[in-house]
Amino acid sequence: MYIYVMISKDLLKGTLKTIVLKLLEENERMYGYEITREVERLTEGKVQLSWGALYPALHKLESDRLITSEEESIGKRVRKYYRLTESGTSAAKEKVREFIDFVTIMGRVLDTGPSLNLA
Amino acid sequence: MAELTDREIEILNREIDKQGLTYTQLQKELLDHLCCDIEAKMDEGIEFLKAYEEIRKRLEDNRIQEIQEETLLLINQKYRMMKKFMYILGSIAPSLLIVGAVFKLQHWPGANVLIVLGSFLLGAVYLPVFAMVSIRDTRKREKRVNMPMYVVGVITGFIFITGVLFKIMHWPGAGVALTFSVLITVAVFIPVLVIQALKDKENQVQSFSILIFILAFMAVNIMVFALKVSKNVLGSIVVTTAENMATSQIIESRNTLLLENVQLEQTKLMAEETDELDHNIQMIMVDILMATHENNRAAVSLDNTIDLKKASYFDIHKSTELVIFGNEISKGKGEELQTALEAYRELLMVQAGSELDNAIERMLNTGPQDNDQVPWLDYHFRQTPMISALNTLSNLQLKIRFLEGEVLNELLAKHQPQELNQ
Secondary structure (H helix, E strand, O other), X not given: OOEEOOOOXXXXXXXXXXXXXXXXXXXXXEEHHHHHHHHHHHOOOOOEEOHHXXXXXXXXXXHOOOEEEEEEEEOOEEEEEEEEOHHHHHHHHHHHHHHHHHHHXXXXXXXXXXXXXXX | OOOOOHHHHXXXXXXXXXXXXXXXXXXXXXXXXXXXXXXHHHHOOOOHHHHHHHHHHHHHHHOHHHHHHHHHHHHOHHHHHHHHHHHXXXXXXXXXXXXXXXXXXXXXXXXXXXXXXXXXXHHHHHHHHHHHHHHHHHHHXXXXXXXXXXXXXXXXXXXXXXXXXXXXXXXXXXHHHHHHHHHHXXXXXXXXHHHHHHHOOOOHHHHHHHHHHHHHHHHHHHHHHHHOOOHHHHHHHHHHHHHHHHHHHHHHHHHHXXXXXXXXXXXXXXXXXXXXXXXXXXXXXXXXXXXHOHHHHHHEOOOXXXXXXXXXXXXXXXXXXXXXXXXXXXXXXXXXXXXXXXXHHHHHHHHOOHHHHHHHHHHOOOOOEOOOOEOXXXXXXXXXXXXXXXXXXXXHHHHHHHHHHXXXXXXXXXXXXXXXXX
């Protein structure tokens, strides 16, 4: 329900925060819809964030003071932009590094693991 | 790029409103997200209404309420507040109880208010809040919540605290509540806890400790109920009661001698009345003794005198209340006793000179007792162990005999001065 499609949601769930932080690191400020579109674009539609996953994560990051938000009125509606805080910036770097480490290690494990017939 | 009109935005806004969001921060964001979604679809050439229909389906699938719940859970707002509330209450409730207990010990006013308030906070507020926080904690750790455990726990705890409160305040129903809470604990709560401990391997130590504490607590509870009165206190009351009885007898024989000297109509009447009252009190004592346990028959001799050395089960409450206040089947003897005492008091007052009025009034006072104005019968015989009742009753006999002697002496001095002088 959270994240449709090809890549299982269990795999993605733990990395959602990393994705958001990384995107904000690159784009300075973004709003929710923009983040889902950007993820879709970068993964060529393979990962579609549902709002049920995205917004709780955004609010959690905000309450942890890793990101801040600002509101902007657009006609009758309000758009909420998020940007990284200082600790958010370092957290983004940390999380990305951690994830790359994880992928590298998992790659090694799964490639050489004799019990797994991946080929 | 397509842009929604204000009217269209309003329609969407109402749609989200219908989902019953309370967290406005989220509501605004979701509206913007929805608008963007529809605008993107309109850019692909889909009409607003069609795009809106599609989105509506997604609203139903995604259940906005759940998103809000999860968001709030994640950012902890409600939960944090509850936790804070729990900590504050957790320190206030026991403080109130402790201060209340000290007040009660010192007989200061306000003790009862403090105790009732403390118990209420503990049972009706702290306990449920603790359960809620605990449930949230479990959910946050993405574990299954054992609802029966919490529900039964809160109910049992509430009934138990109510029972203790009622017991302290001497309100009726305490025994029922306490028994009931012990029953639920044994029959439901402990099994649920054991199952929980078996299932939840991670917190096994924790669940096990809770279980042990509950069992130990129950054991202490039962012990308190079983002991009721400590042996030392019992022993000292037994001694005074026996002394009351012995002294009564001495005064009685002295009075008999006096009566032989004072051969008056009025003294005969008084002697009869005194003997009858004395006998009635004696029979009440025998009844209480026998109602306590049939083994106590050994302590009662043929002429109804009581040998406390042969009696036992001094600490049982029920027999006193049964004999004095009765039950559905038989009437209690308490009221009769009180009436008889009052009549006897009047009789003495008539016979005696005014110098003795004070002593009679004070020694045979059957009015409300204590600062709390507890009725005389309740004061002496409610929730009273057998030995305390015997003590009170034997003391009454002693006082009656003593007053009888005083009045006789007075009459003797008044009516036979010449004889005595000769």
